[in-house]
Structures are given as C-alpha cells and as structure tokens.
Amino acid sequence: MGQDTFVSLGGCRFSPEEISAAILSELKFQAEKYLDRKFSKAVITVPAFFQDHQRQATIEAGKLANLDVIRIINEPTAAAVAYDTKMENNQRILVYDLGGGTFDVSLVLVENGVVEVKSSHGDTFLGGDDFDQLILELLFDSIYNKHQIDLSSNTAIRYRLWKAVEKAKRELSDSPFAKIQEEFITGDIHIDFELSRSEYEQLITPILMQTLDCVHHCLKDAACLPSSIDRILLVGGATRTPLIHSMLQKEFGILPRHEINPDLIVSMGAAIHGAVISGSKHHSILVDITPHTFGTGVLEMEESGANPEKYIPIIKRNTPLPASKTEAFSTVYDNQETIEVTVYQGENENVSDNFL
Template structure:
C-alpha cells in the first residue's frame, strides 16, 4: 500500500510574530488564525489559575500578568535558559512548542483535516544547537518537521515564484529578534544561496527597548519616579513602545499616553509624552548601523559588488521602519523592492517547499520546478593541539555537504582521542561555539603521529551536523549527531510532548472561557450604544431593565479578568450576556 502524505504546512516561527501558510492549487496561501488574524503573536502565558494561553489572548493580558507571560523565546533557543512557572522549569523548546501547537490547530481548523507535517523556517544565522532545538520543539508539538529552511531563502523562494528571470537578489531580513542577510542567485528554476551573514541578537525588540528606556528616563526627570523596578508598568511601557514604533513608520510624531502609570504619596502619576520620528531615529541609529557589516560580509563572501545586485528584498516587520529602508537605499544604491508582504513571505516560501516535499504541486508548475540550494552559515572545525580550530567545512558551503580529513595522535601509545566540534570563524576554539564532543576509544597503541584517524563532517539539508571519527588502523568508528548541553533527550521530548497534549485539552477549555468573556464585553458595548441611541424611544420599564442587566454584566466582567477566568465565572458571564441580549429584544 502506498503511503499518502497529508498536507504539509509552512511555518515561520518568529521572535515576535509567527505565520503559517499552505499550498492551495499551486499558490501559497496564508492561514488565518481563530482570532481572524494572518499572524499570531509568539507569546505564551500561564494564568493565575494555571491555564496556558497562546497568541493574541496571551499578549492582551501581559500587563496584568507580566511575570507569567513569555515573550521572544526564540532568542533563547539552543541555550540552557529555563523559565520557572508554578515550580516547573520550561525549556525554550517547550515554550516554542506551545506556539507551534496553536499554529497547527489553526491550520487544522482552516483545512478541516489533521496536520502532522511541516516545513519550519529559522534565521540563516542560527547555529546547529538552535536548529536542533527548533526540531525538538516541533516533535513536542506533535509535528514532523520535514525540513528546516533559512528565512531569507524561504522569502527568496516566495519571490522567485513570480520573478523567475535570472537575477541576483540581496535579502535583508530584519525581524523581531534576529537579523539575516543572504545573497541569492535566482537562475533557471534554481534558487542558489551564494552567501549569508547576520546577527542573532538584533531585531525589532531592541528598537522597542530603546523607546522604553527613553520613556523611563523622561519620567524620572519629570516625576522623579523610577519605573524600571515596577514589572507591570514596564510591561505597559513595552506595549506602548511597540505601538509608537509602528505609528512612527507612517507619522512623524506619536503621542504616548499612559494614565495611572505610578502611584506616590501625592497621588497618581501619568505619562504623556510626544515622541518624534527624529528622536526615535537618534535613539536607534546604532542598531540600524549594526546591519551594515553583515551586508558587506555577505557581498564579500559571495564575491559580488553592490552593483552586481539586481534587487534588494526587504523581509521582516522591522524593515517598515523608515530609517532602515533609508539605510538599505543608501548602502545598496537602489530602491528596495516592496513586492512581498514582509510579515508573510517567509511562511509562503516554506509552504512552497512543503508542497514540493509532500508532492502536492502540479508537475510543470513554477513552484514544482524550482530547486533550492542553501548554504551553511558558519564554518565547522575540530580542536587540534594548542586549541587551534582546524576547519573542515568553510562557511557558505552549499548543503547538503560531506567532508573528511585525516588527523593523528599527539601522544605516544594514545588509545583514545577526544573529538571536539566547534562552529564559528575564529582561529582559536575558545572564541568559537562548542557544538559537542565525543571520544573515540580503542585506537591501536603506536607512537605519536602514526595512527590515522579520519574525521568526517556531514551537514544535512536542514543544516544539522553529523560527525564521525574512524581509526583507519582498527576500523573502529564513533559518530554523533551534534547535541549541545541545551538540547533535550528523546525521553525529555516524549515527556514534554505528553504534557503538552494533556494541557492542550485544558487550553481548549480555557480558550472557550476567553471567547465567552469577549462575547460578554462585546455585548456590553453594544448594549451601552443601543441604550444611548434609544433613550427617548424605549419605554421606562425596558430602559430600567436594560440598565439593570448592563450593570450586572459590567460587574461580572470586572470581577473576571482574563487571567482569573474559570468555568463558574464563564457560565455567569454567558448567562448575564444572554440576559442583556434578551432585555434588548
């Protein structure tokens, strides 16, 4: 019996927002989430009653529940960071899995069928550990990640569908937490990455942080109060900073107005500050300048000059900042393309790749004909005497790739060697990132320099590294798929997946409570509007009844904030909202 693969979705798992897409016919389409939006905030929260919420609902309640709300977890992927909530430590993989589960569920609702396979994108400059962590997050979420592809490559794939003519494209991808630049050659149905560079700790979050710091300083000067110690106030500032940044993309000034931001002996204090685009540009000029070197490095590694580039593609929401587009224009000497939606094109490209891997494309279509050739972002080396990083694979080597080299022993009668694998461009291993290590035992006793040990590096299509070492004298071999200390064992992944599934049922119930509360808030607003519009028309008894029901519903809503919802409160809200609707009839 031939196995038929289900629909493969494409996921852009972003630092601040995520997006999911699918191939329909031969066209990639963005999947709208349950809330009706085309992107989903990459935010996870645990309410006081221990429910887990993801996306818009989690972002909305952050100010009243900031210490139990997790933003920008992608910045911690591949590290041993843990977030402690209710006595349990969550890994970045688990928190990312909650976001992936939400995207998976939204896709299943949209398609009307279960989804198990996905192509997931990562920043081109993600290390091996970060790629492994992303695969682990997929497993926990119940997703089989068929392929991990680099975000700029994915964007170029979406672009190349409609622009197949031969051209060299520079993809400038500034997202919420990461910056990537890739030089890509779009040829005859081949998309070939020539070089990539970037900064895994530069993105829109940093621009927001500059506004927050500015507001804290201004408030200190005007009111003599330091807000940086107040967790709830800081969360409100972050939300306003993000809004202000977005407004300044189209306006030259924005007003930041936060009533009751602090209390002191003399009463409440409010923030009311006007921020100009000029001040914002001054606060963030160094962040924009940090994108210059990776652009120059990628061009240098590709062996191209700026004039060789036919098109500059802006990807990632942060490229909407006017100063960023200005810098690209000035740097490259040409107008960047705005053909693609910077928030959606990465997911669209991933969906195309998913369609190819799932055999869901019609033969002969533009999408089915395109071949992707990506590169490894950083050089790989092993440690040799004196802490030297001996490179086996240079950065920007096309993947998949395999390379072997013969090494030998440093001491007489040595029967084992430690193989330490590093990623990075520096001469000494101490300045590079240790990916992992293993020991080859049972080497034939001999004088130093006699044994021949063949070390082989193998990088697969996901950019994930396998390393093996073989003593050519005895035929003994040892190999590992690199897993750094931050990565999870299969047992840990299985346990996390089980917990995620158990919680998922609770999450669905909790989402229902949130929906009921939102319906109640909507009903209250509509009733207030109807009361105001019909004051002179309605009979006295009807007016009195509507007012009473509105008052009752308003009280219940104020006693049931999002982070304290439970079944009892949800039932009361539903009944009160229905009573208001009945009174309005």
C-alpha cells in the same frame, strides 16, 4: 533557543523549547481547524545565523508539539523561494531580514530556476525589540525628569508601557509623530509623551549601522560589489521602518522591494518548500548554505611544544548544502588504538572558543 534559561509563567518555569512548542501546537491546531485535516510533519524556518545547537533546539520544540520536523531552512532562503514565484529574469537578490529579535542578511542568486544562497551573515541578538527598548528607556527618562521617580525596574509598568511603545513605533512608519498616552501608571502619574520620527530615527541609527556592517560582511564573503545587486528584498516587520528603506537605497542606489507582506513571506516560502517535499511541482530548485564553519580539534606539534587548542575547519561557512568533506590526520604515536573526534562550529582558531 538552545540556552539553559527559563521563563516563569503562572507559577511554572518553561524552557524556550517549551514556549516554542506551545506556539507550534497552536499553529498546528489552527491549520488543522482551517483546512479540516490532520498534520504530522512540518518545515520550520530559523534565522540564518542560528548556531547548530539552536537548530537542534528548534527540532526538539517541533517534537514536543507532536510534529515531525522534516526540514529546517533559513528564513532569508524561504523568503527568496517565495519571491522567486514572481521572478521574471535571473536576479542577484540581497535579502535583508530584520525581525523582532534577530537580523539576517543573505545574498541569493536566482538563475535558470535554481535559488542558490551564496552567503549569509547576521546577528541573533539584534532586532526590532531593540527599537522598543530604546523608546522605553527614553520614556522612563522622561518620567524621571518630570516626577523624580524611577519606574524602570517595575515589571508590570514596563510591560504596560512596552505595549504602548510598540504601538507608537508602528505608527511612526506611516506618520511623522506618535503619541504615547497612559493614565495612572502609578499613583496619580499620567503619561502624555510625543515622539517624532526624526527623534526615533536618531535613536535607532546606531543599530541600523550594525545591520549595515553585516550586509558588508555578506557581500565580502560572496565577493560581490554593491553595484551588482539587482534587487533588495525586505523581510520582517521591523523593515517597515522608513529609515531602513532610505538607508539601503542610499547604499545600493536601488529601492528595496516589499510587495509581498514582510510578515508572511518567510512562512509562504516554507509552505512552498513543504509542498515540494510532499510531491507538488515547483519550478525552483533550492540550494542553501551553512552559515557557520564546522571543524574539529587537533593536537598540533609546534617548536614550543604541543598545542591542544588547534581548530581545523572542515566544512567552511557559506558551503552549499548538502556537503561532505574529508581531511587526513595522523595519530600521536604509532599503533594508537583509539582517538577522540569532536565536532565544533565557529570561526576561531582556538578550538575552545568555538561551539562544541
């Protein structure tokens, strides 16, 4: 989302916003059909580590689907809102959200009816699809070793095997072995490949270590020790992987919770938040944060000369929303009549290394 890329389908080119709008339109149609009423407004969730331009692209997708997007909320936050309906005592919750293409982790404090996000971290290019890719590459290597033919660049074969790989990945959540069997992949080549859960776990361990690094960053930002976490909430279909459960249990000493369907909990939280906005009563108050720093660029005078690349943070990441901050700056020379104020998002000291 928010990138200048296009997908070719049926001889036409579509932007990510147009693809997203098509999905939203279908969801809108199905909801109106099921509830027998029209909808014009929506609460949409996004990965917590989405940049601002990605959030704006999501809003644009809503407009293309004839929806007034009244609120964008972070997916881990929405999950915490849904989970809060089952909360009995005040809790400090770690929300581990591993979806198909993104990973987010948030530390959420639920106290006296207030759901407050203390910190968030993540990777917008890491998810369960990476698991599929690793298995797929293993499968192509097996085909090459057996038949001396490289099929990895064949788009049609790649898509066909991807569907079989995803099915096998799901089976490995509940079984120690999974078979991938496909006939006549090309010519007279057939596939009969068995993957064990232990082999699969060896493949994905480096990716899961990356998610654990994000978890540590999240805890550090909130000045929170692992021992102070009361519960771990799993979100996203990829969290059904048993290795994730054992990894988090080993790290925190507590068993992750997934009593609410990890595929649905985010949408449930969004629905609850939408109901609150429309006037329904709910005992929780949501306090979200900005996962990135917002600031501006200035001309800094140094001994070696002027530095036009200085970035000054104004609203720092993990600041509760809504937020308003002010900062005082001087003009370059007296009686200067105009200035240019640019807003950037990011954590780098050089302004050009951040997002405009």
